[in-house]
Amino acid sequence: MPLISIDIEDLEKLIGKRLSMDEIVEYITTLKGEYEGIEEGHIIYEATHDRPDLFSCEGLARSIRGLAEIELGLPSFKVENSDVSVIVDNVYYRPYIACAIIRNVVLNEEAVRQIMQLQEKLHMTYCRNRRKASIGVYDFDTIRPPIRYYLKNRDEVKFRPLEWEREATAKEILTKHPKGVEYGKIIAEYKEVPLLIDSNGQVLSMPPIINSEETKVTENTRNIFIDVTGTDDRLVNDILKIMVSNVAERSVEKSIMKVSIQYGTIRKTTPNMSIEEIKVERRYINENIGLDLSIDEIEHFLLMMRYGIAYKDNESIIVRIPPYRIDVLHPIDLVEDVAMAYGYNRLEPILPTDHYTIGKAHPLEVFTRTIREIMCGLGFQEVASYMLTNKEVQTKFMKLENYNRIVELENPISDRFTVVRFWLIPDLLMSISQSKGSGYPIEIFEVGDVAWIDEEEENRTGEERRLAAAIASTETTLVDGLVKLNALIRTLGLKVSYSEQRHNSFIEGRCGSILVNGIEVGIIGEIHPEVLSNFDISVPVVAFEISLNKLLEIYRRIS
Numbered sequence: 001m002p003l004i005s006i007d008i009e010d011l012e013k014l015i016g017k018r019l020s021m022d023e024i025v026e027y028i029t030t031l032k033g034e035y036e037g038i039e040e041g042h043i044i045y046e047a048t049h050d051r052p053d054l055f056s057c058e059g060l061a062r063s064i065r066g067l068a069e070i071e072l073g074l075p076s077f078k079v080e081n082s083d084v085s086v087i088v089d090n091v092y093y094r095p096y097i098a099c100a101i102i103r104n105v106v107l108n109e110e111a112v113r114q115i116m117q118l119q120e121k122l123h124m125t126y127c128r129n130r131r132k133a134s135i136g137v138y139d140f141d142t143i144r145p146p147i148r149y150y151l152k153n154r155d156e157v158k159f160r161p162l163e164w165e166r167e168a169t170a171k172e173i174l175t176k177h178p179k180g181v182e183y184g185k186i187i188a189e190y191k192e193v194p195l196l197i198d199s200n201g202q203v204l205s206m207p208p209i210i211n212s213e214e215t216k217v218t219e220n221t222r223n224i225f226i227d228v229t230g231t232d233d234r235l236v237n238d239i240l241k242i243m244v245s246n247v248a249e250r251s252v253e254k255s256i257m258k259v260s261i262q263y264g265t266i267r268k269t270t271p272n273m274s275i276e277e278i279k280v281e282r283r284y285i286n287e288n289i290g291l292d293l294s295i296d297e298i299e300h301f302l303l304m305m306r307y308g309i310a311y312k313d314n315e316s317i318i319v320r321i322p323p324y325r326i327d328v329l330h331p332i333d334l335v336e337d338v339a340m341a342y343g344y345n346r347l348e349p350i351l352p353t354d355h356y357t358i359g360k361a362h363p364l365e366v367f368t369r370t371i372r373e374i375m376c377g378l379g380f381q382e383v384a385s386y387m388l389t390n391k392e393v394q395t396k397f398m399k400l401e402n403y404n405r406i407v408e409l410e411n412p413i414s415d416r417f418t419v420v421r422f423w424l425i426p427d428l429l430m431s432i433s434q435s436k437g438s439g440y441p442i443e444i445f446e447v448g449d450v451a452w453i454d455e456e457e458e459n460r461t462g463e464e465r466r467l468a469a470a471i472a473s474t475e476t477t478l479v480d481g482l483v484k485l486n487a488l489i490r491t492l493g494l495k496v497s498y499s500e501q502r503h504n505s506f507i508e509g510r511c512g513s514i515l516v517n518g519i520e521v522g523i524i525g526e527i528h529p530e531v532l533s534n535f536d537i538s539v540p541v542v543a544f545e546i547s548l549n550k551l552l553e554i555y556r557r558i559s
Contacts, residue, residue: 001034001046002121006057008041010110014061014249016070027064030340049125050327052242056118057110058249059242059324066306067341074308074320077248079273082257086227088264089150091194093187094207096233097149098240098270101140101257102224105250112217115224118246122239128413130183133230133239134208136196137247138215140223144198149229151192159203161210170206179210196227232411238326240271245324273323275308280331281316288335290347301341302334364465367552368447371467374491378484380445380469385427387449388417393426397534399504405453407461422452424468425505425543429527432472433535440539441473447548466522468545472537478510478526481542485524489516492555498524505531514546517554522546 012018019027025035028045031054036044053059065071086099105111119135127133157170161177168177170193174184186208187193196204205211207229217224224247228240248254258269282295293301295317299309308320321328328334339347372382388409395403407420421427424446432442447467454462471480482498489496498512503523511525524544532541 001048002055002125003036003044004033004047004055004060004121005039005042005044005117006060006114007110008038008043010114011043011057011061011064014057015064015068017068019064019068024064027067028060030067030343031060031063032340047121052122052126052326053246053324055121055125055242056114056246058114058118058246062246062249063306066304069304072300072303073306074275074322075245075306076254077245077273078253078255080255080257081269082259084145084147084225084257085260085262086147086149086196087262089148091149091151091229093190094194094229094231096231096236097227097229097261098237099147099225099227099259099261100240100244100271101259102226102244102247102251103255103257104252105222105224105247106252107217107219107221107250109219111250112219112221115217115247115250118243122242126235126239127230130208131186132232132411133228133235135239135243136205136207136211136227136229137217137243138204138211138225138227139217139221140225141221142202142215143204143225144200144202146199147204148195148197149227150195150197152195153191154193157193157195157203157206159206160213161206162213162216164213173206173210177210183209194229196229235411237270237272241273241323241326244271244273245322271323275323276321277310277318278321278328278331278334279316279318280334283315284331285335285338288332289339289342290350291342293338293342298338301338304341305337307334307337363556364549364552367555368465368548370492371488371548372447374488375445375467375469378487380443380484383428383431383444383446385431385446385448386417387421387451389419389421389427390416391419393430394419394421394423397429398426398531399528407451407453420451421448422450423545424448424450424466425470425527425545428468428470428543429531429535429537429541432470432541433537436537441471441476443469443471445469465548466545467548467551468543470527470541470543472539472541474539476526476540476542478524478542481524481526481544485514485544492551493558494551494554501525504528514544516546516551517558519550519554521550521554 028035032048034046047054062075082101088097115137119137123130154170158167160167161173174180194207203212204215226243228236230236244256248256261268261270282298285298286292295312295314298317299312302319306322310318310320319334395401406422409418412418428444428446431444435442449463450466451461451463486496494516497515501511501513502508503511505528506525507528513520514522514524522545527541527543
């Protein structure tokens, strides 16, 4: 979790009330933060990743004003249009930008530090170390609109970067400036670099690396210009909403000015400070918390958490969500906030009166342990791999390019982890490929979960616990796999048989369905030579994969 440092005097000034340390710590804890201590008049706490609005003093103070009932309900911002525009060229590898202006801010050294801290913590977390998005903060009075966002050949770029006393070329910035050295790899492969310039040709910044020294925010700044650029349009706009909402707490009138963004013939204004609404039932809240709160009590707790109320009756309430609360996606998020305002420490644990159970291992987990022990007894070594994997490994490498039920990640953090695996054998082949230097034979197995798209399920995915095993050696044949699988099934007291099956990943005629007590539970076969070549494996491999959910169901019938 991000570690946040705030000045106690600055916090009390923004809250409008002096607080004891015990009170401050209690409020931080209520907001799911973790108090770490005090250093030179600064409180150190960990904020949860799902509350980026608490990454600086302004957001914490706003939330505490609600919990302390100093200021209830939806925070009010003065949002107006401006005549400032940003013209966007084809910045093809970081195409999105969102901007805003905060008017009439009152800053001191600590206020500037908090703005920079918010920028830094958002960069570290949501912006994925600037790879997905990056934030620029400028003294607006040093800028002459309109502003242009475009690409320029790096050999032609020259400006004075932040904290430097002289101008530097793009190459110097990327190789010598601390921020260039740290983040330069994000744009290193491109000959052209992104720039923001004003109408006088002054460089504001080279995203996502560094701002210019001439436009930096100081204690004397009165109007702040903020831009967010990146590869994800929704993330760019969400980050801007958090930045402007927190920085506006330093504004006399909480004044936010919208900026016109021009993408060729398409024009839009940012930030989008519209208020979304979610309906939640009184019964739903009480069932999840274990209380019997009235609708008026629920309303009050929501107001304490800085929500607005659009409508209520005796059984439901329509809640208005602050624009900076990008973590609120479902009614259960409102339930959590009601519980936080009520106070977790006030909730009394009781045993259910209707029914309850004493905790014990799930039957599938017990069965899984048994399977592991049998497999080890048969001479296999267990391996463990991630449930997230690479799409090519799961499909293309296995000659399954047309498989269309794979669960893909919308925003993967790495090319290695782009999908949820739908079977285990590819991971075993990858392990064999990486272990071939140790010599053969290799006999390995894995027990793990898989998932695939299933529109008939509530969450649109099917899930299953699987066992997969593979044997690799110069003399491996299908018989080796059958011997081991027969031993496994018979140890469980079950009967196994096989029927011929065709599968692209296996050699035709050497692949079959596995039937236990007449029910199909999996597949076994010799891996196709083309598949082995894809994994750079030079010896034959036989592998099988079975559903432990189905196997357990069969086993329990005869037990």
